Amino acid sequence: MTPASAADSSPLPFKYVFANPALLTEALTHKSHVNERKSQDRKHNERLEFLGDAVLSLIITEYLATLFPQLSEGALSKLKAKLVSETSLASAARRLNLGAHLQLGRGEEVSKGREKSSLLADALEAVIAAVYLDGGLKASRDFTLDALADELHLIESQLARPGGDDYKTRFQEWCQKRYETLPRYVTVRESGPDHCKVFEVELQVDGKVVGTGQGHSKKEAEQLAAHQALDEAEP
Numbered sequence: 001m002t003p004a005s006a007a008d009s010s011p012l013p014f015k016y017v018f019a020n021p022a023l024l025t026e027a028l029t030h031k032s033h034v035n036e037r038k039s040q041d042r043k044h045n046e047r048l049e050f051l052g053d054a055v056l057s058l059i060i061t062e063y064l065a066t067l068f069p070q071l072s073e074g075a076l077s078k079l080k081a082k083l084v085s086e087t088s089l090a091s092a093a094r095r096l097n098l099g100a101h102l103q104l105g106r107g108e109e110v111s112k113g114r115e116k117s118s119l120l121a122d123a124l125e126a127v128i129a130a131v132y133l134d135g136g137l138k139a140s141r142d143f144t145l146d147a148l149a150d151e152l153h154l155i156e157s158q159l160a161r162p163g164g165d166d167y168k169t170r171f172q173e174w175c176q177k178r179y180e181t182l183p184r185y186v187t188v189r190e191s192g193p194d195h196c197k198v199f200e201v202e203l204q205v206d207g208k209v210v211g212t213g214q215g216h217s218k219k220e221a222e223q224l225a226a227h228q229a230l231d232e233a234e235p
Helices: 021-025 031-037 046-067 075-083 084-093 107-108 119-136 136-148 148-158 167-178 218-233
Strands: 184-191 198-205 208-215
Touching: 021 046, 021 119, 046 075, 046 119, 046 136, 075 167, 075 218, 084 119, 084 148, 119 198, 136 148, 148 167, 167 198, 167 218, 184 218, 198 218
Parallel strands: none
Antiparallel strands: 184 198, 198 208
16 A cells, blocks of 8 residues: 555546656646755646646636627636636546645645645646646647536536526425425535535435535535435436
């Protein structure tokens, strides 16, 4: 088993295969790792993070403008801000297991840098840039949209109907009509450090679990649980 203090050597769950693997290594190397080793031939990921921020912005802007031509500039800007936020990027990075593959210095290891949303979000931006440099804009677009598929799907489903983002209210109304009772949200687990807690919530109706959700706040987790329950309840 790989020690917790070292980067995981198992393959990353990427569909994209690098022609130049050194770019991926650079993208996953934090400056704390380079600073401790004083190695001039070793690069950290801040250069790629800078580029990745711009590439990500272009990809998401193009995607939203194409998918939602009816929305105003202000509405599109709000959606973009949500998708490129630290929370959104860190969630995607966790699904890709980037934290386990980061090259960190001892200080960041001690402070649980692999779990920090800021480091994970920066690493994902760096990987997006690495794919861009290695394979071009189309490869980077495909990788980015795949990495953020869950977040994109959530936004699309929210915009499918007016007020569609308030899943808790919609499920409560559906539940009262169907069962003449109110749903109950139960926090079953809290994990992670104080600055980056993850809450897991079960949605119960008459003692039966009908949906679950995870989020960085109880409100977010409850909304996702209600969203899942609605997807299964509504035709």
